[in-house]
Amino acid sequence: MAETLVKVRDVRKTFFRGGERIEVLQGLDVDVRQGEFLALMGPSGSGKSTLLNLIGGLDKPTGGSVSVGGVEVSGLPDGKLTAWRARHVGFVFQMYNLLPGLTAERNVELPLLLTSLSRARRKQQVATALSLVGLTDRARHYPRQLSGGQEQRVGIARAIVTDPTLLLCDEPTGDLDRKAGDEVLELLQALHSAQGKTIIMVTHDPHAAERADRIVNLDKGVLVGAVA
Numbered sequence: 677m678a679e680t681l682v683k684v685r686d687v688r689k690t691f692f693r694g695g696e697r698i699e700v701l702q703g704l705d706v707d708v709r710q711g712e713f714l715a716l717m718g719p720s721g722s723g724k725s726t727l728l729n730l731i732g733g734l735d736k737p738t739g740g741s742v743s744v745g746g747v748e749v750s751g752l753p754d755g756k757l758t759a760w761r762a763r764h765v766g767f768v769f770q771m772y773n774l775l776p777g778l779t780a781e782r783n784v785e786l787p788l789l790l791t792s793l794s795r796a797r798r799k800q801q802v803a804t805a806l807s808l809v810g811l812t813d814r815a816r817h818y819p820r821q822l823s824g825g826q827e828q829r830v831g832i833a834r835a836i837v838t839d840p841t842l843l844l845c846d847e848p849t850g851d852l853d854r855k856a857g858d859e860v861l862e863l864l865q866a867l868h869s870a871q872g873k874t875i876i877m878v879t880h881d882p883h884a885a886e887r888a889d890r891i892v893n894l895d896k897g898v899l900v901g902a903v904a
Contacts, residue, residue: 682708687740700726702897713868713875715888722894724878732844733761762790766835770847772827774819781815784834805833825856845877849884861887
């Protein structure tokens with residue numbers, strides 16, 4: 677069996693809204709194996725995206741620990757956390773988050789600007805990433821010239837261009853029609869099976885979740901069940 681890549685232990689996350697204390701995650705334990713495709717499901721407000729952000733180092737837990745590849749992400753100081761995230765995590769967002777004034781290839785290149793790679797090496801990695809998502813012929817197109825499905829594939833290329841340890845997808849098909857959504861899901865499955873990528877995907881859609889190896893269900897900040 678593959679080794680555990682992500683270890684979430686007794687994680688709690690509390691927010692305050694006005695004078696109200698909101699317990700978003702309540703002592704959560706989750707493991708994700710190396711090379712696994714995991715779907716996180718649950719109703720709005722269940723803590724899915726919060727958990728994804730904690731695993732990706734975009735936020736820190738109120739209590740407990742989050743480790744990825746033996747590194748306790750939740751304990752890293754901000755400077756080291758930024759460097760760790762740039763090297764090890766690729767994010768795919770529901771609304772793509774592409775910069776409209778940049779071409780597809782320049783959007784994909786953005787994470788590489790945080791590295792010490794030469795311009796030639798960056799260009800090579802961008803070309804490889806766009807090839808993997810089937811958009812070599814759209815490299816110099818701007819977001820406004822692309823369909824929603826193509827924009828999301830550019831977003832995926834940007835997420836994988838650094839060859840990250842972990843791919844985190846927050847509702848990657850939530851803004852797409854079924855056909856475009858299926859194309860994105862097939863791409864994620866290919867990255868998982870052919871490239872061995874470890875993927876954690878937040879989704880409301882049972883159809884999307886079926887593509888994963890395993891489904892974890894959250895409700896009101898607690899684990900309510902898992903499907904192997």
